[in-house]
Amino acid sequence: MTPLRQRSAPGGQTPAGPRGVLGVLCLTQIVGWGVLYYSFPVALPAITTDTGWPATSTLVAFSAALVVAAGAGVAVGRVIDRHGPRWVMTGGSVLATGAVVVIAWAPNLGWFVTGWVIAGLAQSMVLYAPAFTAITRWYGPARNRALLTVTLVAGLASTIFAPVTAALLEQSGWRHTYLVLAAALALTTIPAHALGLRAPWPPHRHSRDQGDRSGQGPRAIARSRAFVALTVATSLGAFAMFAATIHLIPMLTWRGLSATAAAWALGLSGAGQLAGRLAYAPLARGTTPVSRAVAILALAGAGVAAVGLLPGPGLVLVGAAIGLGVVRGAYTLLQSTVISDRWGTEGFGALYGILNAPATLAMALAPWVAGVLTDATGSYPVTFAILAGAAGLAAVVATRTAPRRTPELHLHPWGRGE
Numbered sequence: 001m002t003p004l005r006q007r008s009a010p011g012g013q014t015p016a017g018p019r020g021v022l023g024v025l026c027l028t029q030i031v032g033w034g035v036l037y038y039s040f041p042v043a044l045p046a047i048t049t050d051t052g053w054p055a056t057s058t059l060v061a062f063s064a065a066l067v068v069a070a071g072a073g074v075a076v077g078r079v080i081d082r083h084g085p086r087w088v089m090t091g092g093s094v095l096a097t098g099a100v101v102v103i104a105w106a107p108n109l110g111w112f113v114t115g116w117v118i119a120g121l122a123q124s125m126v127l128y129a130p131a132f133t134a135i136t137r138w139y140g141p142a143r144n145r146a147l148l149t150v151t152l153v154a155g156l157a158s159t160i161f162a163p164v165t166a167a168l169l170e171q172s173g174w175r176h177t178y179l180v181l182a183a184a185l186a187l188t189t190i191p192a193h194a195l196g197l198r199a200p201w202p203p204h205r206h207s208r209d210q211g212d213r214s215g216q217g218p219r220a221i222a223r224s225r226a227f228v229a230l231t232v233a234t235s236l237g238a239f240a241m242f243a244a245t246i247h248l249i250p251m252l253t254w255r256g257l258s259a260t261a262a263a264w265a266l267g268l269s270g271a272g273q274l275a276g277r278l279a280y281a282p283l284a285r286g287t288t289p290v291s292r293a294v295a296i297l298a299l300a301g302a303g304v305a306a307v308g309l310l311p312g313p314g315l316v317l318v319g320a321a322i323g324l325g326v327v328r329g330a331y332t333l334l335q336s337t338v339i340s341d342r343w344g345t346e347g348f349g350a351l352y353g354i355l356n357a358p359a360t361l362a363m364a365l366a367p368w369v370a371g372v373l374t375d376a377t378g379s380y381p382v383t384f385a386i387l388a389g390a391a392g393l394a395a396v397v398a399t400r401t402a403p404r405r406t407p408e409l410h411l412h413p414w415g416r417g418e
Contacts, residue, residue, distance in 0.1 A: 021138060022146055024196030025131045028089070028189045029154035032126045034161030035181045036065075036096060036119055042165040046174040053109050059367070061109075061116040066364035068120030069127075070357040076124045077133060077353030084201030085134040086193065092125025093189040097182050104178035126189065128154075129356050132336045133349035137202060140345065144284070147336050148277060155273050155329070218347030221403075222354050226342065229400040230293075231355050234335055236394035237297045238359040240387040241328050243366035244304045245269065248321060251307060251380045257314050265318045269325035276329025283330065289341040293398040296334050300327045301391035308384020335359070342403050 040062050048055050080088050099122055102115035124130075131150060139146045168177040221227050244251075248269065252262035283292055303324035310316055339351050373383040 018138060018199030020196050021134070021199060022149060024192045025134065025150050026153040028093070028126065028192050029128070029131055029150055030157045030160065031185060031188045032093075032096070032123075033154055033157035034164075035100060035185045036123055036127070038158045038161045039165045039178075039181055042162050043169060043174045043177060046169050046177075050174060051109075053112070057109060058112070061113040063364040063368070064113060065116040065120030065123060066360050068117050069123040070360035070364070072121050072124040073129050073356050073360070074350060074353035076130060077349030077351070079349075080130055080133045081347055081349040084197070085130050086197040089126050089130055089134075089197060090190060090193040092122045092130070093185065093193050096122035096126055097186040097190070100178055100182035100185060104175045104182065126193075128332075128336070129352055130349075133352060134197070136340050136345050136348045138199065140202075143340065143345075144281070144333075144337060147333060148281060151329075151332050151336070152274060152277050155270075155277065158270055218350050221343050221347070222351060224403065226401050226403045227351075227355075229397050230338055230342075231358055233293065233297060233394045233398040233401060234338065234355060235358040235362045236390050236397065237300055237331060238335075239362035239366045239369075240304055240391035240394070241300055241324070241331060242363040243370040244307060244324060244384060244387050245328065246367040247370050247374070247380065247383070248307065248324075250374075251384060252317055252321070254380045255312060255317060257317065261314060261318070265321040268318060269321040269328075272322040272325025273329030273332070276326040276331075277333055279326070280330045280333040284337075289338065290399065290402045293334060293338060293401060294395050296327060296330050297391055297395035297398050300324075300331060301388045301395060303327045304384055304391055305388035308381045308388065338401075342401070 044055065044058060047053065048058055076088060096119060099115050099118035102118060103112060106112035106115055128151075132147065135146045135150065136143045165177060165181070168180055172180075245266075248266050249259070249262040252265055253259060257265070283295070287295065303320065303326075306320040307317070307324055310320055335356075339348060339355060343351070370383055370387065373386060374380055377383060
């Protein structure tokens with residue numbers, strides 16, 4: 001089989017990845033996120049009504065998937081670093097299909113939780129982490145534009161799959177809905193990953209693209225002060241923004257908005273993510289990796305505070321929700337580039353898995369912790385103030401994420417060097 005060709009640039013760099021890879025990952029990220037993530041909150045009321053399972057216990061199943069994805073991500077990243085993404089992501093698609101079938105056929109809550117645990121393992125093999133690793137290696141210096149494209153397109157997953165899931169639920173119930181979603185997952189992602197990710201896995205290029213390594217390997221980097229600070233900052237940021245988003249509708253209805261208006265605000269907040277991702281490129285061109293991390297996390301704190309502390313009127317609250325969505329969109333690209341912007345692409349999969357694990361765990365715990373805070377304080381504004389403080393702390397910690405300097409100034413593809 002003839003290898004997929006790449007366009008070469010002077011100096012041996014590759015300005016674009018293999019043909020078709022970006023399109024494949026755009027398609028599979030939409031379907032993967034739509035089925036394995038965004039379908040669940042839509043289907044949850046129908047599941048609990050039909051089965052009688054407690055909503056809290058049913059939510060535990062979904063949180064368990066995120067925890068498993070966090071734990072498995074490190075090992076998955078290492079495998080992709082060595083062997084490429086093709087068979088990992090293809091196997092993950094097969095596993096995801098089986099997991100969704102188990103969820104659909106689950107005769108009791110135990111099997112339902114088991115299905116989501118399997119789905120969590122599949123998430124670590126098919127969603128953003130492996131896709132970002134593939135793009136970072138294949139696209140090299142052009143990775144940021146490719147990452148922007150994938151995250152922009154994947155942002156449509158909720159727009160597409162939330163109404164599709166709702167329509168299927170109205171027609172045939174939640175079990176049949178998940179069987180249809182399993183079929184969609186199998187028919188799109190399995191062949192797309194198996195056939196579309198066949199390009200040769202390029203070796204690491206030791207060049208200026210390798211960032212401020214100072215001779216460090218992935219293990220030394222993972223133990224460095226800068227990497228630990230980066231992990232803490234991104235985990236705190238993910239926790240604050242995810243908790244605020246999950247509790248956005250209750251917060252707005254607490255302020256007096258109708259359930260319909262609050263739902264529109266959530267939808268517009270999701271649309272705001274696209275604007276945030278588009279704004280990331282011009283922001284990155286005028287900032288260093290550290291300064292833009294600090295700026296985005298500080299804006300996250302301001303956005304969460306605005307949603308929680310502004311008393312109204314309704315249009316102002318909706319505007320604050322949109323603003324929070326814009327920051328969330330920029331944060332997705334920030335998280336995908338924080339490692340390569342500082343240390344280059346060598347060992348990216350393993351390093352991203354280490355970075356992403358606590359952030360994913362924080363996201364899994366965020367809705368529950370925010371609920372406990374609200375129950376304890378009796379006030380959504382107090383909860384959102386605490387979440388804003390967590391994001392503000394993340395911004396402070398982010399000031400310590402610059403790696404040790406090397407004699408040679410490193411210029412980042414989208415931003416200024418450190």
